[in-house]
Amino acid sequence: xxxxxxxxxxxxxxxxxxxxxxxxxxxxxxxxxxxxxxxxxxxxxxxxxxxxxxxxxxxxxxxxxxxxxxxxxxxxxxxxxxxxxxxxxxxxxxxxxxxxxxxxxxxxxxxxxxxxxxxxxxxxxxxxxxxxxxxxxxxxxxxxxxxxxxxxxxxxxxxxxxxxxxxxxxxxxxxxxxxxxxxxxxxxxxxxxxxxxxxxxxxxxxxxxxxxxxxxxxxxxxxxxxxxxxxxxxxxxxxxxxxxxxxxxxxxxxxxxxxxxxxxxxxxxxxxxxxxxxxxxxxxxxxxxxxxxxxxxxxxxxxxxxxxxxxxxxxxxxxxxxxxxxxxxxxxxxxxxxxxxxxxxxxxxxxxxxxxxxxxxxxxxxxxxxxxxxxxxxxxxxxxxxxxxxxxxxxxxxxxxxxxxxxxxxxxxxxxxxxxxxxxxxxxxxxxxxxxxxxxxxxxxxxxxxxx
Amino acid sequence: xxxxxxxxxxxxxxxxxxxxxxxxxxxxxxxxxxxxxxxxxxxxxxxxxxxxxxxxxxxxxxxxxxxxxxxxxxxxxxxxxxxxxxxxxxxxxxxxxxxxxxxxxxxxxxxxxxxxxxxxxxxxxxxxxxxxxxxxxxxxxxxxxxxxxxxxxxxxxxxxxxxxxxxxxxxxxxxxxxxxxxxxxxxxxxxxxxxxxxxxxxxxxxxxxxxxxxxxxxxxxxxxxxxxxxxxxxxxxxxxxxxxxxxxxxxxxxxxxxxxxxxxxxxxxxxxxxxxxxxxxxxxxxxxxxxxxxxxxxxxxxxxxxxxxxxxxxxxxxxxxxxxxxxxxxxxxxxxxxxxxxxxxxxxxxxxxxxxxxxxxxxxxxxxxxxxxxxxxxxxxxxxxxxxxxxxxxxxxxxxxxxxxxxxxxxxxxxxxxxxxxxxxxxxxxxxxxxxxxxxxxxxxxxxxxxx
Numbered sequence: 001x002x003x004x005x006x007x008x009x010x011x012x013x014x015x016x017x018x019x020x021x022x023x024x025x026x027x028x029x030x031x032x033x034x035x036x037x038x039x040x041x042x043x044x045x046x047x048x049x050x051x052x053x054x055x056x057x058x059x060x061x062x063x064x065x066x067x068x069x070x071x072x073x074x075x076x077x078x079x080x081x082x083x084x085x086x087x088x089x090x091x092x093x094x095x096x097x098x099x100x101x102x103x104x105x106x107x108x109x110x111x112x113x114x115x116x117x118x119x120x121x122x123x124x125x126x127x128x129x130x131x132x133x134x135x136x137x138x139x140x141x142x143x144x145x146x147x148x149x150x151x152x153x154x155x156x157x158x159x160x161x162x163x164x165x166x167x168x169x170x171x172x173x174x175x176x177x178x179x180x181x182x183x184x185x186x187x188x189x190x191x192x193x194x195x196x197x198x199x200x201x202x203x204x205x206x207x208x209x210x211x212x213x214x215x216x217x218x219x220x221x222x223x224x225x226x227x228x229x230x231x232x233x234x235x236x237x238x239x240x241x242x243x244x245x246x247x248x249x250x251x252x253x254x255x256x257x258x259x260x261x262x263x264x265x266x267x268x269x270x271x272x273x274x275x276x277x278x279x280x281x282x283x284x285x286x287x288x289x290x291x292x293x294x295x296x297x298x299x300x301x302x303x304x305x306x307x308x309x310x311x312x313x314x315x316x317x318x319x320x321x322x323x324x325x326x327x328x329x330x331x332x333x334x335x336x337x338x339x340x341x342x343x344x345x346x347x348x349x350x351x352x353x354x355x356x357x358x359x360x361x362x363x364x365x366x367x368x369x370x371x372x373x374x375x376x377x378x379x380x381x382x383x384x385x386x387x388x389x390x391x392x393x394x395x396x397x398x399x400x401x402x403x404x405x406x407x408x409x410x411x412x413x414x415x416x417x418x419x420x421x422x423x424x425x426x427x428x429x430x431x432x433x434x435x436x437x438x439x440x441x442x443x444x445x446x447x448x449x450x451x452x
Numbered sequence: 453x454x455x456x457x458x459x460x461x462x463x464x465x466x467x468x469x470x471x472x473x474x475x476x477x478x479x480x481x482x483x484x485x486x487x488x489x490x491x492x493x494x495x496x497x498x499x500x501x502x503x504x505x506x507x508x509x510x511x512x513x514x515x516x517x518x519x520x521x522x523x524x525x526x527x528x529x530x531x532x533x534x535x536x537x538x539x540x541x542x543x544x545x546x547x548x549x550x551x552x553x554x555x556x557x558x559x560x561x562x563x564x565x566x567x568x569x570x571x572x573x574x575x576x577x578x579x580x581x582x583x584x585x586x587x588x589x590x591x592x593x594x595x596x597x598x599x600x601x602x603x604x605x606x607x608x609x610x611x612x613x614x615x616x617x618x619x620x621x622x623x624x625x626x627x628x629x630x631x632x633x634x635x636x637x638x639x640x641x642x643x644x645x646x647x648x649x650x651x652x653x654x655x656x657x658x659x660x661x662x663x664x665x666x667x668x669x670x671x672x673x674x675x676x677x678x679x680x681x682x683x684x685x686x687x688x689x690x691x692x693x694x695x696x697x698x699x700x701x702x703x704x705x706x707x708x709x710x711x712x713x714x715x716x717x718x719x720x721x722x723x724x725x726x727x728x729x730x731x732x733x734x735x736x737x738x739x740x741x742x743x744x745x746x747x748x749x750x751x752x753x754x755x756x757x758x759x760x761x762x763x764x765x766x767x768x769x770x771x772x773x774x775x776x777x778x779x780x781x782x783x784x785x786x787x788x789x790x791x792x793x794x795x796x797x798x799x800x801x802x803x804x805x806x807x808x809x810x811x812x813x814x815x816x817x818x819x820x821x822x823x824x825x826x827x828x829x830x831x832x833x834x835x836x837x838x839x840x841x842x843x844x845x846x847x848x849x850x851x852x853x854x855x856x857x858x859x860x861x862x863x864x865x866x867x868x869x870x871x872x873x874x875x876x877x878x879x880x881x882x883x884x885x886x887x888x889x890x891x892x893x894x895x896x897x898x899x900x901x902x903x904x
Contacts, residue, residue, distance in 0.1 A: 379560025
């Protein structure tokens with residue numbers, strides 16, 4: 001065993017700070033606006049939903065934010081996560097490229113989501129909050145927040161999109177194991193839910209409806225706050241523990257990255273991996289190409305527009321300046337539920353406008369093909385979301401085979417696919433769709449932009 | 453962060469040898485017998501089913517067996533596995549005991565099974581075998597062998613008990629992701645299967661039937677061999693990588709174990725953890741109490757008898773001297789499918805007769821309660837099998853709370869429970885049974901022993 005396959009770090013190497021990239025950008029991102037006044041939202045607007053420490057982080061200009069000791073103490077249940085060289089994948093591709101993946105699927109809930117769920121639960125508990133509400137689609141975020149809430153003795157109440165609630169019972173069960181209360185959304189326990197149910201008793205629900213329900217309940221109770229799993233600045237910042245560790249681990253391999261690839265839904269996984277590398281690049285210590293991969297069924301960067309839009313379907317949230325397909329846009333039912341979001345993190349959208357990274361869109365069949373190849377060579381079955389990053393990683397490695405370039409490619413495997421095996425079944429049986437997205441559908445949804 | 457929570461080892465610390473405890477026992481275990489001649493079975497009898505290297509390991513007297521470089525190369529995808537101190541569990545129990553668990557759930561298929569699946573696939577591939585057959589119940593073993601077969605380019609064909617095939621589609625899917633062919637057993641592709649189907653077209657199958665089908669196909673083809681996931685000596689020996697790492701890791705924590713607890717079905721997980729500690733104990737370097745935990749629904753050690761019996765229900769295998777409830781015994785449908793085996797590894801049975809360890813039997817509700825407590829404190833959701841070890845670990849820690857003893861307790865968390873969440877649902881909904889096992893059922897099954 002000459003060269004290493006995995007670089008593991010001792011728990012003393014868990015980062016002590018989150019990295020806030022806002023401090024290093026040439027221009028600040030445009031602020032969220034209050035939809036009524038069209039003025040930037042302030043702490044007072046957000047206080048019913050979030051604890052003050054998280055609101056402060058949301059607008060912070062500090063380069064580093066210290067991670068509380070109590071959060072580090074939970075992180076050490078699974079962090080640092082391994083950085084692994086995909087030798088068997090490389091061999092199967094016959095590529096001279098060297099492929100490294102940061103694996104976040106070993107966390108309690110099986111994805112990168114606990115990296116932010118834990119501090120969110122912590123800051124809420126510190127402020128005396130007793131209950132957290134949130135929405136979840138496929139359940140990655142909900143199960144992470146359920147786990148984090150259990151760590152801090154918080155009640156966790158989750159509105160899960162009815163279609164997923166019925167089709168993905170195991171993710172719902174996982175939330176129950178962690179002690180969370182899970183409602184199928186639309187639910188009869190909120191006025192938002194009741195309103196929908198009165199009109200559409202068989203509604204399959206949507207993330208937009210579920211957000212409305214969770215926000216409604218949080219806003220009505222002094223001891224309750226709302227938690228969001230992606231999109232916002234503080235969420236992206238919490239995820240930078242991924243990239244900070246990877247910077248150290250890649251150096252331990254003796255490597256400098258040439259290409260960094262991550263999948264984007266709301267953007268938290270991509271930001272978590274790449275922000276520390278952006279810092280190194282801005283400082284002139286390395287010069288990787290950085291590339292976001294999104295699904296062709298929800299091509300926010302590659303076919304969306306950069307404009308102020310609502311974060312939810314119903315239009316209850318502040319207006320966010322972001323790449324969006326329009327808040328009315330309903331993506332086709334691809335299996336990568338975590339990438340089916342009409343918008344994109346405002347911070348990443350801003351950076352994309354600054355020309356700091358590339359973006360490509362891939363069809364889901366190519367992605368599942370990559371997931372299968374990865375499972376059969378490297379062993380880990382990837383969740384549908386990171387198969388997008390793997391497919392682009394493989395495409396890059398194949399280009400290297402053709403050009404003879406020995407590029408160093410880094411990617412993030414942000415979760416395992418043990419809850420997504422029915423999707424693999426569909427791929428293997430040849431029944432998977434590779435949805436085409438006609439331009440008219442995008443144009444129609446963009447026509448509903450608030451025009452701010 | 454003063455004291456460590458996890459001890460991770462660098463991949464250079466993967467053990468280079470498997471430990472064969474037979475070399476250190478005061479007496480050799482009784483040999484398997486040919487059911488026709490009642491003479492010890494020899495290599496010629498086993499050659500149609502297993503490659504020669506594994507047959508040699510099965511009867512080896514060597515203390516250490518070198519792990520081939522190619523097997524080490526696959527092990528490094530997930531080994532060494534972490535040894536974790538369960539600080540949050542300790543805290544929730546208010547115990548002065550210190551609890552350590554060796555976590556095997558980070559392997560590609562999510563359990564300890566690949567530790568033997570990989571070398572079995574390797575030795576078969578070395579001998580020119582092209583196809584492996586096996587049976588699987590809940591699917592842990594089948595998915596491990598499917599993964600290992602993919603690593604060595606072998607075709608893998610698995611007979612999965614029909615009831616599990618229908619009820620646990622995700623484990624079946626996982627085997628498919630790794631490229632294996634999965635048959636519902638009884639199947640129409642074997643004469644054993646056809647015979648059953650002719651009589652019982654709706655047969656839910658059994659492990660015994662599935663073994664018969666897999667063995668039948670292996671015996672009929674020169675390029676095909678059969679693989680078994682527990683019970684046999686070579687399987688137990690392969691699993692000792694678990695304990696060898698744990699010996700080193702516990703020493704790195706500065707600890708000596710007082711109590712070691714493992715669950716037993718066929719015995720491979722328990723043997724894998726404990727054999728290296730037995731060696732240390734026999735050498736006088738430590739003196740832990742070692743305890744096997746079995747389900748009350750299948751109490752092989754605590755209520756079975758020590759006698760020659762068949763390994764399968766149909767009576768096709770050699771006769772094994774072991775603790776058995778009788779090969780006709782059908783355990784109640786507890787969720788820990790991996791512990792529903794009528795017999796026990798002959799090597800462990802022999803050691804139990806020598807008085808080398810204790811055994812206790814627990815009801816499944818107590819085990820799921822322990823699994824829930826573990827998930828909510830330590831984050832990882834345990835598979836139903838290791839919840840038995842966790843329940844006994846917790847009971848021991850509670851006894852320490854009462855006595856004030858600061859015992860060091862070591863256990864093995866041999867797999868995660870992401871494929872078993874419906875079982876947790878049943879527990880949480882109050883619908884779980886804690887099957888009573890009347891003595892008459894055991895007596896009836898024992899009456900069918902071959903009487904050798």
